[in-house]
Amino acid sequence: MNILEFRSIFNELRSLLTRQGLTGNELIYSYFFIGLIGVILFLFITIFITRQVFIGAVKSAKTKSDWQKALFEFRVFRAFALIFGAYIIYNVVPYLFEDFKTALFYALIFAKIYIVLAVMFAINAFLNALVSIMEASKKYADKPIRSYKQVAKIIFYIVGFVLILSIILGESPLYVFGGFGAVTAVLILVFRDPILGFVASVQMSAIDLVRVGDWITVEKYGADGEVTEINLTTIKVRNWDKTVTIVPSYAIVSESFKNWRAMEESEGRRIKRHINIKISSIKFCDEELINRLKSIDFLKDYLRETQEHIERFNAEHTVNPNNLVNGRHMTNIGTFRVYAEKYLESNPYINTEMTFMVRQLQATENGLPIEIYVFSKEKGLKKFEEVAADIFDHLLATVPYFDLEIFQSPSGSDMRQFINRT
Template sequence: MNIPEFQSLFNELRNWLAGKGLAGSELIYSYFFIGLLGVILFLFITIFLTRQLFIGVVKSAKTKSDWQKALFEFRVFRAFALIFGAYIIYNVVPYLFIDFKNGLFYALIFAKIYMVLAVMFAVNAFLNALVSIMESSKKYADKPIRSYKQVAKIVFYIVGFVLILSIILGESPLYVFGGFGAVTAVFILVFRDPILGFVASVQMSAIDLVRVGDWITVEKYGADGEVTEINLTTIKVRNWDKTVTIVPSYAIVSESFKNWRAMEESEGRRIKRHINIKISSIKFCDEELIGRLQSIDFLKDYLKETQTFIERYNAENTVNPNNLVNGRHMTNIGTFRIYAEKYLESNPYINTDLTFMVRQLQATENGLPIEIYVFSKEKGLKRFEEVAADIFDHLLAAVPYFDLEIFQSPSGSDMRNFVRRGDD
C-alpha cells in the first residue's frame, strides 16, 4: 500500500463523516479518533500477518536447524514486523494530523524516533540470533563472538542515539556527529574498558591467544581453570575449585598468563620434580653394595656391562686398586640415576618419545637434587597427579637400597634426640 492509497482512504473517511452531517470541530475530532482507531487496528493486523508470513516461510523448511530455533527464540520475526508497522505510522501521520499543525510536527518526530527504535530493536534481535547460531557451530565455538556482538551493538546504539538526537534537534546527523569532536576525550574516558576490551578481543582472535574451553592460569587475578565465556571487556574463568574469576580482556594481552592448550594438544604433560639426596650419603659402590644391587631386575644387565668395562679400563691403565679414587668406579648416586631411568622407561604411562631425562641439578645447602624430567601420557589433572605420585612413591622408597639418604631439614624432635644422645 503506497501513500496515495492512504490519502484516498482518509479522504473517503472525511467525506463519509461530512455526509453524516458532521462539521467544524465535531468533524475534526471524529475524523481524528476514528482514523486513529482504524490505524491501530490496521497496525495490529498487518504486524500479525507480516510476522506469520515470516514464520510460515521458515516453517516451510523441511528440516529444523539451529538458525530456525534461534530466529524463533529471539523473536526476530516480530522485530522485523515492527519495522513495517513503523513505516505505516510514518506515512499515516500526515493525514491523521492534517487538522492539527502543531500536533503534526511532534507526531512526525515521534514517528521518526519510533522507526529508528524499531530498526534498532530488529537489529538487536538479529545479532542475538546470529551469535546464538555461530556459538552452536563447532567452527566458531572457541571464538570470542560475544565480544564482536557487543562492539557491533555499541556502534549501532551510538548511531541510533545520534539519529534520534538529530531528529529531536532538527539537524543533520553529520552535524551531531561533528559535535562529538568536542567530547571525544570524555567519550574515550567513559568507554575506556570497552575500547581496550575490543582491541584485546581482536588481538586474541588474530593470534589465537585464548579460546572458550582453554585452561588458563592468570596468577595476578587468582584465575586457574577453564574459560567459559569471552565478552567485550571480561573473560569468565571457572576455576578448578568451582569458583568463578572475572579477568579483564586487556589483561590477557598486556600481562603475563599461562595457557595450557598446547600441553593438552600435545602427546604428554610434563613431570618436572626432584628428590634432594643428602650429599654425605654419596659414595663409591663397594662389592657388598654391588652384590645387593645385582638382585634388582632393572640393574642386572647394566651392572654386568659396566663392571666389565670398569675392570678392563682399570687393568689397561694399571690403576692402583688400593684407593677407590683411582681409576673408574661406580657410585651409588649414579647407579640410582640409571635405575630411575630404567624404571621410568618401563612405566606404560610415560611417553619416552618426548623429552626424557633423569639429571643432577646444582648441589645446594639442601643436598643434591636428582630431577625427573619426563612427560606423562595422562594429561587430565587427577590421572596426571596419580601417575606422578606413583613414580615418586616408588623412587623415594627405593633410595635407601642404594645406601643413599634423602635430605630433610631437622625438626624439633630431631634436635631433642640429638641433645639427649649428647647427654648420654
C-alpha cells in the same frame, strides 16, 4: 499499501463524517479519534499477519535448522514486524494530524524516532540469533564471538543515538557526527574498557591467544581454570575449585599469562619434580653394595657391563686399587640415576619419544636434587597426578636400597631424640 491509498482512505473518512452533518470541531475531533482507533486496529492486524506470514513460512519447512530455532528463540520475526508497523505510522501521521499543525510536527518526530528504534530492535534481535548460531557451531565455538557482537551493538547504538538526536534537532546526521569531535576525549575516557577490550579481542583472535575451553593461568588475578566466556571487556574463567574469576580482556595481551592448550594438544604432559638426596650419604659402591644391587632386574646388565669396563680401564692405567679415589668406580648416586631411567623407560605411561632425562641439579643447603624430567602420556589432571605420584612413591621407597638418604629438615621429635642420645 502505498501513500496514495492512505490518503484516499482518510479522504473517504472525512467525506463520510461530513455527509453525517458534522462540521467544525465536531468534524475535526471525530475525524481524529475515529482515524486513531482505525490506525491502532490496523496496526495490530497487520503486525499480527506479518508475523504469522514469517512464522508460517519457516514452520512449513520440513526440517528445523539451527537458524529456524534461533529466529524463534530471539523473536526476530516480531522485531521485523515492528519495522512494518513503524512504516505505517510514519505514513499515516500526516493525514491523522492534518488539522493539528503543532501536534503534527511533534508526531512526525515521534514517528521517525519510532522507526529508528524499531530498526535497532530488529538488528539487536538478529545479532543475538546470529551469535547463538555461531556459538553452537564447532567452527566458531572457540572464537570470541560475543566480543564482536558487543562491538557491533555499540556501533549500532551510537548510530541510532546520532539519528535520533539529528531528528530532534532537525539537523543532518553528519552535522551531529561533526559535533562529536568536541567530546571525543570524553568518549574515549568513558569507553576506555570497551575500546581496550575490542583491541584485545582482535589481537586474541588474530594470533589465537585464547579460545573458549582453554585452560589458562593468570597469577595476577588468581585465575586457574577453563575459559567459559570471552566478552568485549572481560574473560570469564571457571577455576578448578569451581569459583569464577573475571579477567580483563586487555590483561591477556598486555600482561603475562599461561595457556595450557599447547600441552593438551601435544603428545604428553611434563613431569618435572626432584628428590633431595642427603649429600653425606653419597659414596662409592663397594663390592657388597654392587652384589646386593645385582639382584635388581633393571640393573643386572648395567652393573655387569659397567664393572667390566671399569676394571679394564683401571688395569690399563695401572690404578692403585687400595684407595677407591684412584681410577674409576661406580657411585651409589650415579647407579640410582641409572635405575630411575630404566624404571621410567619401562613405565607404559611415560612418553619416551619426548624429552626424557633424570638429571642432577646444583647442590644446595637442602641436599643434592635428582630431577625427573619426563612427559606423561596421561594429560588429564587426575590421571596425570596419579602417574606422577606412583613414580615418586616408588623412587622414594627405592632410595634406601642404594645406601642413600632423603634430605629432610629435622623436626621437633628429631631434635628431642638427638638431645636424649647425647
